[in-house]
Amino acid sequence: MGKNGSWVAMLVAAAVLVSGCGGREEGKPSGQGAEEKKEPFTMKIWGGGVTTKEFEERFRTMLTQKFPHITIEYIQNGKGTTMPELVASGEIPDIIRFDIPTIRTSYLDLELGYDLSELVQSQKYDTKRFVKVFMDEVIDSGRSRALYGLPIPPYxxxxxxxxxxxxxxxxxxxxxxxxxxxxxxxxxxxxxxxxxxxxxxxxxxxxxxxxxxxxxxxxxxxxxxxxxxxxxxxxxxxxxxxxxxxxxxxxxxxxxxxxxxxxxxxxxxxxxxxxxxxxxxxxxxxxxxxxxxxxxxxxxxxxxRGPAYLGISNTSKHKKEAFEVIVAMLSDEMQLADSKRGIPTTLADKNIEKLLGSADPVYRTKHMSAVNYYEPAxxxxxxxxxxxxxxxxxxxxxxxxxxxxxxxxxxxxxxxxxxxxxxxxxxxxxxxxx
Known part of the structure; x- marks a missing residue:
């Protein structure tokens, strides 16, 4: 097995070991005990312009396996499903994907903003794992220095x-x-x-x-x-x-x-x-x-051009669970898979960064190190x-x-x-x- 394969194997083994010991993986929220009874419910995720096909390929299997009690309903932006239309109909999603140009029109101006800071603190979630530029931008772009979202690939x-x-x-x-x-x-x-x-x-x-x-x-x-x-x-x-x-x-x-x-x-x-x-x-x-x-x-x-962000609507009845879903979507494992597809990571992790495009039939033949030759401006x-x-x-x-x-x-x-x-x-x- 090559170096990259060994590194991935160790990462998976470590994740299994930690979960088996009743602990928690780095970057994941605490309080996910296996003995806790979990009632089934439906969680809505609005993905903006990301197609349903892309969401299914990147996230559906992981979310189904990790959250069997949650039925994920994915909503793609389109006719009848823009955020203003969803708000008007009372069908407000739990998780909203926005980028910096749309943070106001698709989120804050609709009075959906929810500061993730309390959940980050209570769940002891390490936001320093992300590229600092991306975290700074979402805080600067919102209101009152609130943390309205966490950065999701690609940028x-x-x-x-x-x-x-x-x-x-x-x-x-x-x-x-x-x-x-x-x-x-x-x-x-x-x-x-x-x-x-x-x-x-x-x-x-x-x-x-x-x-x-x-x-x-x-x-x-x-x-x-x-x-x-x-x-x-x-x-x-x-x-x-x-x-x-x-x-x-x-x-x-x-x-x-x-x-x-x-x-x-x-x-x-x-x-x-x-x-x-x-x-x-x-x-x-x-x-x-x-x-x-x-x-x-x-x-x-x-x-x-920076990434999009995953935020939670302040109307959601499942904020803690929504945060857990976001954390799972932004985990090392998911960002490693994304990076291998050619999708630049939002993590400050050089090991994941170096594997950019390595599993894609086109990108693996290209000089992909050029993407990260310089740090992001x-x-x-x-x-x-x-x-x-x-x-x-x-x-x-x-x-x-x-x-x-x-x-x-x-x-x-x-x-x-x-x-x-x-x-x-x-x-x-x-x-x-x-």
């Missing part, structure tokens, strides 16, 4: 994708971990060309992700005022990206959807984007990844309490569209950023009038 770290076949075709060395944006630019210049009537682009990008999940962790709307956050840094981000689209044969597409699809068509050499199990690249594209390039003046950390600072906010999707689309106009030569960067600020202020006023 979405940025990496640099590249097409190995194109680099082989043109005899250019592959990108490497630890490169700068200047390094990537020099490579892009070599890979931009037209041969046999086919145009090959040196660079493409998912502009929403690249600009939103930037290396400065820079917000779009200023956290403390109704204006664009730090225009000088946005000027640097725009200028860094624009030079790639100024290269011959590397014109930006008309919108972000089209631009982000270029790499998957096989005629673009590189693409910065998230590592995500939801990103589909056709098997005919022979891709790999390296670490995200670093930018002058920015921290040498991995820009990232700090989360983007949030708007101060009491200030009108603009939905994240609105902000990121405004930024992406503004950049596209710059890349198309329709306006210069400074003018575009001034116009972006005016659009943001207009959106703030709309929110104030609601």
């Amino acid at each position: 979405f770290p940025q990496v640099l994708y590249y097409n190995k076949d194109l680099f082989d075709k043109f005899g250019v060395a592959y990108p490497q971990d630890g490169m700068t944006w200047d390094d990537v630019y020099e490579i892009a210049k070599k890979m931009n060309r037209t041969e046999g009537g086919v145009t090959y682009r040196g660079f493409s990008s998912n502009l929403v992700n690249t600009l939103r999940d930037n290396p400065f962790s820079l917000p779009i709307l200023d956290p403390a005022a109704d204006k664009l956050a730090d225009p000088d840094k946005w000027q640097q981000l725009f200028a860094n990206l624009k030079r790639f689209y100024d290269l011959p044969n590397n014109a930006v597409e008309a919108n972000n959807t089209a631009e982000s699809a270029v790499f998957s068509k096989g005629n673009a050499a590189m693409m910065p984007n998230q590592h995500s199990v939801y990103l589909t690249i056709p098997p005919e594209v022979n891709w790999d990844i390296v670490s995200y390039p670093t930018l002058s003046g920015a921290p040498k950390l991995a820009p990232q 700090p989360y983007t600072q949030k708007r101060k309490q009491g200030l009108a906010d603009v939905p994240g999707a609105t902000q990121q689309n405004l930024v992406a569209n503004t950049f596209i106009a710059v890349a198309q030569g329709k306006t210069d960067i400074n003018t575009a950023l001034r116009e972006l600020e005016e659009k943001l202020r207009t959106e703030v006023e709309k929110e104030k009038s609601k």
Whole structure:
């Protein structure tokens, strides 16, 4: 048996030994005695955009075995099952999955918030097992520094994708971990060309992700005022990206959807984007990844979009049991299985982190250590309490569209950023009038 197999075997053996001795596993709540009579009941879990199929594959077997007295009813977000609709119908779930952009619309604004702090303390649950950035973000994003949820995989770290076949075709060395944006630019210049009537682009990008999940962790709307956050840094981000689209044969597409699809068509050499199990690249594209390039003046950390969180509704009649279910879903064993599938862990556990993608037929052939080459960057600072906010999707689309106009030569960067600020202020006023 290999090292990884031995480590997993020891982990399983330890879990069996602890349970057999009447103790509890690390990171799990106490008070789950085997002699306690457990009455059957139904627990509802609302999973947001996670499909029923994914939930079944990742969690159903474990939950059925561990909680035989609980019937788990999983609810996927959709027509008739949005959180506002469920609240209106009185069918409020016990467990609610939210992410930072939806913590208010799908949870707090519906007056469902429940602070997990008391359960964490009474159950002696160790929240330090999670990546600190993720814990800090959910506390900062809520109200009154409450702990409304625990981070569930995946999160979405940025990496640099590249097409190995194109680099082989043109005899250019592959990108490497630890490169700068200047390094990537020099490579892009070599890979931009037209041969046999086919145009090959040196660079493409998912502009929403690249600009939103930037290396400065820079917000779009200023956290403390109704204006664009730090225009000088946005000027640097725009200028860094624009030079790639100024290269011959590397014109930006008309919108972000089209631009982000270029790499998957096989005629673009590189693409910065998230590592995500939801990103589909056709098997005919022979891709790999390296670490995200670093930018002058920015921290040498991995820009990232944080995870979702599992919270409990304050209306639940089974809060303690709901917490036990959440703990089971976030256990070492479940996160190890997720990591092997290619789903980045939310745990500060290097052993689990190192096994990323090791059991997946595609990811196990890729340079997956690039995902964790740098530690996760700090989360983007949030708007101060009491200030009108603009939905994240609105902000990121405004930024992406503004950049596209710059890349198309329709306006210069400074003018575009001034116009972006005016659009943001207009959106703030709309929110104030609601």
